[in-house]
Amino acid sequence: MSVSTRVINTVGVVGTGVIGASWAAYFLAQGLAVRATDPSAGAHERLLATIDALWPSLERIGLALGADKQRIEFFADLETALSGVDFVQENGPEKEDLKIDLFKRMDAVLDADIVLASSSSGLLMSRIQSACRFPERVVLGHPFNPPHLIPLVEVIGGAQTSPDVVERTMRFYADIGKRPIHPRKEVKGHIANRLQAALWREAFNLVDQGVASVSDIDAAIAHGPGLRWALLGPFMNLHLSGGAAGIEHLLDHLGGPIEDWWHDLGDPSMTPELKQKVAQGVREMLQTYAEQDFVPERDRLLVDLVAAKTDSGQLP
Template sequence: MRIAVVGTGVIGASWTTLFLRYGHEVVATDPAPGAEARLRAAVTADQTRLTFTADLAEAVADAGFVQENGPERPDLKDEVFAALDAAAPPGTVLASSSSGLLPSRIQRACAAHPERVLVGHPFNPPHLIPLVEVVPGERTGEAAVEAAMRFYRGLGRRPIRLRRELPGHVANRLQAALWREAYSLVDRGAASVADIDTAIAHGPGLRWALLGPFLNQHLSGGAGGIAHVLEHLGPPMEEWWADLGAPRLTPELTDKITQGVAEELAGTAEAGLVAERDALLALLLDAKNRTDHL
């Protein structure tokens, strides 16, 4: 398939790597000076099927799927999607990688075919992390949703379909809930930044990498499963909910968090940390793919 990648920053380059690895032809476009050189330096796949053009209309003219990755600015999204709507073949899905804008808002710029517009939000980096959140807008047709789900599955991704538009979709909202309490614990002086990272990375985060919150709870309940957990731990959990913090990102709290991260990273080469993270992610994903249930 011929895929158009619109916007070739970090997310666009990662999508491009994934599309090429799965044998697709990619036409990338980005108006920024030097965009093609940066893209080719970032892509870690065979680039013989990769072409670049600064002309957006040319990039999408024959595309079977469009993945847009522009800045999270409504005015720019309006401009880009109006152009995409005019130039892409009528049956081609227009998917935005937006992590915050709602698809119904994005559709407003598409007078001709709003029914093929949706959000296909990846997790960074898309060529490694399998999750894609497919979010239809008020005017998105079922055919476009089904086509997007098939497309992402064909790339070895694990797409989920949202039944309701929400700011931040699903996964970012779940992350935000954790960050909110993590920031609150720092703000209250209950734990250091490093200790909170340790608590997650060497505790529940290990299980969360394998199963989600509901199945993890279910398996912790023994023979009674999640029903037993909710019966016996539900009341104290409600008490914990009532005690969760509601921090504000004041300059003082921002300084605490920034300083805490600096102290945690002291003497650590960040490039090496990223390389180790990505290498272990690849090993973990490979291991999960070889299981029957994970």
């Protein structure tokens, strides 16, 4: 595939559930037009309602020139929705067979220089692109939920993806205010979800073993390391924990104990009993709070946090 000079003005959003609707709102806020499609009953109405609900947060962040939540069209038919788009953000169910077929259909009707990006949480693009005429334009564009607020996007190609497409996709996301990263190898779950999974594994294990309650585990993260992780990643936090001598000193003194903790971590199974225990713990926490206020309050604080980090300019 030759290097494309296509300007992205219109994005096709395929699948308008939680992730797709959030992406659609964000693209609109960045001054882009959106053509959306979803086969689910009532999807159009839910999409418009979600965009209305998310728009105040996007206004607080700051709308780009030309931002207009009315610049969205919805189509029941996939092929019709993709007519005239310059970039596609796919957000279908996390089922490999379904995505292979979906990408085959999209690939069949779009010019070869239009990027097909998937929001897949863990599937491999080498598999997703396998039935495409132009597999070189298929790439992962995995956001972190909610995409309209969280900057991170993981961008990685499959075995047949063109390096130019990876570069173009990274540039597009950066140009609309995202923080794209490029994993060097395909792995299930990519980077961020694998890191989350490692934490979830031990959180479930601690509940399973009766070491701590669900509420105590949530408090341990939300009021402890989670506050630091919101500002800096695990390696930079280790570096700062080493004082003036930095990460070398920290690893010399705590490397052994950390490795010992690794060996002591659990290997839980997602049994019905464990799922019930965790769910019960979550429901008990919710008795004290108004769950309907969680999302707007989370979004308000996320907007402030991201803005503060951006304004600082002193953190990596």
